[in-house]
Amino acid sequence: MVDHRLLFEKAGRARFISHLDLMRTFQRAFFRAGIPIKHTEGFHPHAFISIALPLSLGYSSQCEILEFGLQAPLAGEEVVRRLNGALPEGVRVLDCYEGGRPIKQLAFLDYRVDLDYPEQSAAEQARQALEELLGRESLVVRKKTKKAKCGYTEVDVIPRIRSWSLEREGARLTLNTVLAAQNPGLNPELIVEALRAERPELAPELSWCHRREALDEAGQPFR
Amino acid sequence: MDRQLEQVLHNVQKPARYTGGEYNAVVKDRETVDFRFAFCFPDTYEIGMSNLGLRILYGVLNKMEGVWCERVFAPWGDMEDELRRTGLPLYGLESGDPIRDFDVVGFSLGYEMAYTGVLDMLDLAGLPVRAADRDEHHPLVIAGGSCAYNPEPLAAFVDVFSIGEGEEALPELVECCRKGKAEGWSRKELLRRLAQIPGMYVPSLYTVTYREDGTLASFTPEEGAPAVITKRIVGNMDQAYFPVDTIIPSTEIVHDRVMLELFRGCIRGCRFCQAGYVYRPVRSRSKELLARQGKDACRSSGYQEMTLSSLSTSDYPPLVELCDDLLDYCVPNHVSLSLPSLRADNFSMSLMQRLQTGRKSGLTFAPEAGTQRLRDAINKDVTEEDLLTSCRTAFTGGWSSVKLYFMLGLPTETDEDVLGIADLARKVYFTWRECAPDPKRGVRITVSTSCFVPKSHTPFQWEAQNTMEEYQRKVNLLRDALKRDKSITYNWHDPETSYLEAVLARGDRRLADVIEAAWRDGAKLDAWSEYFSFERWMKAFRRCGLDPSFYVHRVREKDELLPWDMITAGVRREFLWREREQCYRALITPNCRRQCTGCGANRLNGGVCDG
Numbered sequence: 001m002v003d004h005r006l007l008f009e010k011a012g013r014a015r016f017i018s019h020l021d022l023m024r025t026f027q028r029a030f031f032r033a034g035i036p037i038k039h040t041e042g043f044h045p046h047a048f049i050s051i052a053l054p055l056s057l058g059y060s061s062q063c064e065i066l067e068f069g070l071q072a073p074l075a076g077e078e079v080v081r082r083l084n085g086a087l088p089e090g091v092r093v094l095d096c097y098e099g100g101r102p103i104k105q106l107a108f109l110d111y112r113v114d115l116d117y118p119e120q121s122a123a124e125q126a127r128q129a130l131e132e133l134l135g136r137e138s139l140v141v142r143k144k145t146k147k148a149k150c151g152y153t154e155v156d157v158i159p160r161i162r163s164w165s166l167e168r169e170g171a172r173l174t175l176n177t178v179l180a181a182q183n184p185g186l187n188p189e190l191i192v193e194a195l196r197a198e199r200p201e202l203a204p205e206l207s208w209c210h211r212r213e214a215l216d217e218a219g220q221p222f223r
Numbered sequence: 224m225d226r227q228l229e230q231v232l233h234n235v236q237k238p239a240r241y242t243g244g245e246y247n248a249v250v251k252d253r254e255t256v257d258f259r260f261a262f263c264f265p266d267t268y269e270i271g272m273s274n275l276g277l278r279i280l281y282g283v284l285n286k287m288e289g290v291w292c293e294r295v296f297a298p299w300g301d302m303e304d305e306l307r308r309t310g311l312p313l314y315g316l317e318s319g320d321p322i323r324d325f326d327v328v329g330f331s332l333g334y335e336m337a338y339t340g341v342l343d344m345l346d347l348a349g350l351p352v353r354a355a356d357r358d359e360h361h362p363l364v365i366a367g368g369s370c371a372y373n374p375e376p377l378a379a380f381v382d383v384f385s386i387g388e389g390e391e392a393l394p395e396l397v398e399c400c401r402k403g404k405a406e407g408w409s410r411k412e413l414l415r416r417l418a419q420i421p422g423m424y425v426p427s428l429y430t431v432t433y434r435e436d437g438t439l440a441s442f443t444p445e446e447g448a449p450a451v452i453t454k455r456i457v458g459n460m461d462q463a464y465f466p467v468d469t470i471i472p473s474t475e476i477v478h479d480r481v482m483l484e485l486f487r488g489c490i491r492g493c494r495f496c497q498a499g500y501v502y503r504p505v506r507s508r509s510k511e512l513l514a515r516q517g518k519d520a521c522r523s524s525g526y527q528e529m530t531l532s533s534l535s536t537s538d539y540p541p542l543v544e545l546c547d548d549l550l551d552y553c554v555p556n557h558v559s560l561s562l563p564s565l566r567a568d569n570f571s572m573s574l575m576q577r578l579q580t581g582r583k584s585g586l587t588f589a590p591e592a593g594t595q596r597l598r599d600a601i602n603k604d605v606t607e608e609d610l611l612t613s614c615r616t617a618f619t620g621g622w623s624s625v626k627l628y629f630m631l632g633l634p635t636e637t638d639e640d641v642l643g644i645a646d647l648a649r650k651v652y653f654t655w656r657e658c659a660p661d662p663k664r665g666v667r668i669t670v671s672t673s674c675f676v677p678k679s680h681t682p683f684q685w686e687a688q689n690t691m692e693e694y695q696r697k698v699n700l701l702r703d704a705l706k707r708d709k710s711i712t713y714n715w716h717d718p719e720t721s722y723l724e725a726v727l728a729r730g731d732r733r734l735a736d737v738i739e740a741a742w743r744d745g746a747k748l749d750a751w752s753e754y755f756s757f758e759r760w761m762k763a764f765r766r767c768g769l770d771p772s773f774y775v776h777r778v779r780e781k782d783e784l785l786p787w788d789m790i791t792a793g794v795r796r797e798f799l800w801r802e803r804e805q806c807y808r809a810l811i812t813p814n815c816r817r818q819c820t821g822c823g824a825n826r827l828n829g830g831v832c833d834g
């Protein structure tokens with residue numbers, strides 16, 4: 001059913017399109033691009049697509065993966081060309097290819113997290129604080145959830161971080177980090193949350209998360 | 224995107240409402256446009272984007288060289304708080320630029336409960352809410368839509384009302400404003416010139432005096448302003464703009480589908496229905512054009528749902544042929560076709576059965592009144608037999624849920640009419656018992672009532688609304704009558720919203736103070752129960768020393784000067800009065816297709832009416 005994949009980017013205003021809405025947007029985009037894709041069976045057949053590892057609202061990404069099935073053969077470049085004329089601002093297809101490895105082999109996600117501070121000194125203090133926090137054996141963060149009675153669960157972020165580095169430029173602190181993608185994955189926001197919880201005075205004014213690359217177990221780009 | 228806005232968007236629910244950037248949204252180059260138009264809808268994005276009128280006028284304005292029309296919707300409470308906290312002014316979705324720097328800020332008014340939203344949006348934009356406090360340094364504030372047929376309650380806030388259909392009137396307004404800008408006219412000069420455009424009502428050019436009893440004594444235009452403002456219409460629907468390439472929201476909206484507009488106007492003449500009178504004369508689109516527009520709109524939008532929208536869709540003469548043509552395209556392309564506003568008659572039912580392929584959801588009928596006498600009195604052309612036959616067809620075809628809508632408080636209503644609703648619902652139940660293919664599945668019959676709101680420009684514009692106590696008494700009567708019927712559920716709307724609607728729908732200029740007081744006290748998004756407070760409004764009336772029941776519970780005299788009498792929708796006042804008299808005799812007026820009864824609206828279209 002799903003024998004094709006798209007690699008696409010989500011940026012700018014499109015970052016605020018939710019996962020479900022993005023699926024709907026793609027279904028319509030395929031239709032208006034005149035690319036017939038496979039449908040589900042049943043009374044209300046709908047175009048079947050699936051997007052691997054939903055991106056949080058507000059994050060940008062250059063490595064999103066969408067699976068779908070073509071009803072009739074069409075060259076990958078043609079799919080890319082037509083779709084890019086049919087998508088809203090900020091969503092851009094980079095590649096379309098056949099097959100691909102099972103999504104469960106998508107092991108890691110490479111993120112860039114920018115933290116903005118009112119001034120340089122605060123950013124520098126935050127750098128030192130994060131360095132200390134991420135260097136610990138264990139760093140437990142409360143994660144909001146509707147499932148648990150108390151409204152949160154406790155997550156140790158350290159085992160889910162594969163690598164990290166920090167750099168500061170002026171009043172902006174950047175965390176480059178590779179995190180577990182699934183089973184269970186780690187949302188980079190939880191690292192910022194840890195900083196907020198442990199050092200409330202060093203909470204950033206603004207934070208921006210960007211997905212740079214999807215990686216497999218060996219750290220190679222996943223497609 | 225503005226950094227501060229970006230931060231704000233991280234803190235609110237459904238941020239996609241506030242970003243713009245949707246497919247087909249019109250983005251122009253600031254450097255090449257000389258006229259900025261903010262099209263404001265005083266309700267949420269989801270409601271506003273479902274409005275066909277907005278899509279039409281957005282397209283019409285953006286087709287104009289040098290004009291950039293952008294959309295603005297009322298922010299939900301969380302977003303409003305954030306905007307106020309950060310001091311970010313209300314902005315156009317397309318450019319993100321503050322609308323206080325635009326040339327025109329225009330509001331679409333579809334229902335009275337959005338009035339406080341107009342004030343709130345002006346204020347969020349950083350503009351004085353009262354027209355008197357603005358001048359040529361501020362954008363011109365205009366308003367249109369069905370509420371503009373009685374513009375008076377908003378007269379103090381709006382510079383110009385555009386009455387009727389805007390496709391031709393708005394471009395004329397824009398050209399006039401452009402000229403004024405180039406020649407440096409004062410606000411007053413601009414208003415005087417705008418008043419010369421047919422269909423434009425400039426409230427500040429009229430003086431109103433009142434009698435001691437509170438009714439209007441006189442309504443005097445300033446030198447040069449027209450005494451009567453006639454609504455504008457588009458004469459030929461086949462030449463009217465239809466938004467084939469329309470904006471496709473990136474987030475779900477209420478009517479998330481292709482909407483085809485079959486015709487304007489309505490042949491039925493239900494006496495309570497404002498739309499049925501103000502959209503006359505009847506003008507249809509040809510079926511060939513509609514079929515083409517429907518297919519093109521699906522291809523262009525990617526929508527896989529299409530609906531045929533008009534006041535009473537089954538009155539479109541070539542409806543079957545149109546549906547056949549559309550189905551040829553829809554079926555192979557997985558596009559579903561639906562018909563709203565069904566009449567309870569054989570024709571509509573058989574058509575609906577053909578369209579309905581999948582799951583059989585509920586059916587909705589609106590008999591409006593419980594007895595034939597009252598249905599005749601309001602000219603609702605549906606018989607009990609029509610309704611029961613339609614239900615029989617539906618139940619036999621496998622439907623097992625029917626919703627029935629009624630109004631309480633219609634003119635001439637007695638308790639017998641109220642109890643007639645219970646009888647009718649029971650007959651629907653017995654019909655189901657007779658013909659249900661699978662009685663074990665059970666049936667759900669829902670009866671809903673709302674409190675009738677008399678509207679301007681209808682035969683009932685002189686009527687009183689029932690008091691809330693009277694409405695509640697009737698609700699109790701009906702509830703008790705239906706108590707034992709386990710398969711019938713009775714829901715009633717609370718009368719408070721209807722009461723306020725009745726005040727605003729037929730109010731005069733003095734209501735401006737009340738609207739402003741309610742808004743200053745926190746009223747906004749009044750159509751939403753999350754925000755609506757009846758007490759807040761009553762407080763505002765008390766503070767302004769106005770008695771709302773003057774507007775709601777008073778029967779007007781035949782010759783009383785009504786606040787909206789300077790506006791005509793083409794239908795003669797005498798025609799409306801005659802219809803009212805027919806009501807009291809429980810006499811029906813034949814529908815326009817059987818016989819033209821000379822309402823006068825055809826004069827607007829060179830004598831042509833498709834009714």
Ligand code: SF4
Binds near residue numbers: 503505819820824833
């Ligand atoms: S002009 Fe005649 S046919 Fe047309 S709407 Fe009026 S009454 Fe009906």
